[in-house]
Amino acid sequence: MNNIETNSAETNSVKANNTKENILETNNIGGMLDKGSMLDKFNRPIVSLRISLTNRCNLDCIYCHHDGMIPSKSEMSPDEIYQILKTAKRFDIKKIRYSGGEPLLRNDIVEIIGKTSSLSFKDVSITTNGILLEKYGKDLINAGLNRVNVSLDTLNPNTYNFITKSRDTKTRALDKVKSGVLSVAKLGLYPIKINMVVMNNLNNNEIDSMFKFCKDNDLILQLIELMKSDYNNLYDKYHFNMSSLENKFEKLATEVKVRSFMQDRKKYYIDNGEIEIVKPMDNTKFCENCTRLRITPEGFIKPCLLRNDNLVDIVKYIRNNSSEEKIEEIFLKGINNREPFYTKCS
Numbered sequence: 001m002n003n004i005e006t007n008s009a010e011t012n013s014v015k016a017n018n019t020k021e022n023i024l025e026t027n028n029i030g031g032m033l034d035k036g037s038m039l040d041k042f043n044r045p046i047v048s049l050r051i052s053l054t055n056r057c058n059l060d061c062i063y064c065h066h067d068g069m070i071p072s073k074s075e076m077s078p079d080e081i082y083q084i085l086k087t088a089k090r091f092d093i094k095k096i097r098y099s100g101g102e103p104l105l106r107n108d109i110v111e112i113i114g115k116t117s118s119l120s121f122k123d124v125s126i127t128t129n130g131i132l133l134e135k136y137g138k139d140l141i142n143a144g145l146n147r148v149n150v151s152l153d154t155l156n157p158n159t160y161n162f163i164t165k166s167r168d169t170k171t172r173a174l175d176k177v178k179s180g181v182l183s184v185a186k187l188g189l190y191p192i193k194i195n196m197v198v199m200n201n202l203n204n205n206e207i208d209s210m211f212k213f214c215k216d217n218d219l220i221l222q223l224i225e226l227m228k229s230d231y232n233n234l235y236d237k238y239h240f241n242m243s244s245l246e247n248k249f250e251k252l253a254t255e256v257k258v259r260s261f262m263q264d265r266k267k268y269y270i271d272n273g274e275i276e277i278v279k280p281m282d283n284t285k286f287c288e289n290c291t292r293l294r295i296t297p298e299g300f301i302k303p304c305l306l307r308n309d310n311l312v313d314i315v316k317y318i319r320n321n322s323s324e325e326k327i328e329e330i331f332l333k334g335i336n337n338r339e340p341f342y343t344k345c346s
Helices: 009-013 023-027 078-090 109-117 133-143 157-164 173-186 204-216 243-252 284-288 315-319 324-336
Strands: 048-052 095-099 123-128 147-151 192-198 220-225 255-259 265-270 273-278 292-295 300-302
Touching: 048 078, 078 109, 078 315, 078 324, 095 109, 109 123, 109 133, 133 173, 147 173, 157 173, 173 192, 192 204, 204 220, 204 273, 243 265, 243 273, 300 324, 315 324
Parallel strands: 048 095, 048 292, 095 123, 123 147, 147 192, 192 220, 220 273
Antiparallel strands: 255 265, 265 273, 292 300
């Protein structure tokens, strides 16, 4: 697959929502904070809302923790999502991210992005496995999508099929993902981040080749630590200690930035490319600097990724045509249920 030119004439056919120049502000969460930012009981600002649109997925990745969600077939409608977004806007939430399952399995995904964009959030993004990205990419960008994260752990077809349990041997799911990524890059979408879960003796030897793929195509590589999960027992077998990578990148990088409101995540600038390391496991900074609230597919506020015992049903009140004041009260209850999983913030 050939590298693409990101300044192609085709970029004129879609609305360019982000450029490298104007993305700097939205990439810096600290720059989003102002006197209007809502704080939880531990003085952590609530900046972003992550909405899981569905539990359905067209892959079955071996490490998937389902975004910490309890399995459910129920899904909110675009109008119900819109009501939650309007409430979030009144609480001065600035960033919206959609995930799943696989969010692009929703046949109303373009409508959802359009409704979200109409409320003028600073950042609207999707996390996807990328298989359907080429199909929907242009329409999503025109609807107001600002950025995308694509889950891609390997460029090796056999390893990909093993990790994702893909049986798509005829149409090659991996080729669809790569084609989808390159197509939206060609349309001018920026940034595009590649989420690579690093697994010992499975894909940790592919980091260099993945970085080259990202660097050659103006993508950002995010290396993600494998999490412990109640959904699988892979941690002992595949967990990779990221410290060796951090030491390596520190020596190679021409610049290192610490993203203080992204769990002190480090971004390494190496040979005109970018690499971030995401370490959620037993990371007190992960909790201390958490700025995110979550919504489950069936319409519950989920205050913490790692807990399901403090959910708050908000869609019930929307379906009962409750007043805006009541819905705000329920939203605030979800915020007040937030507390650090690993340690208490000072």
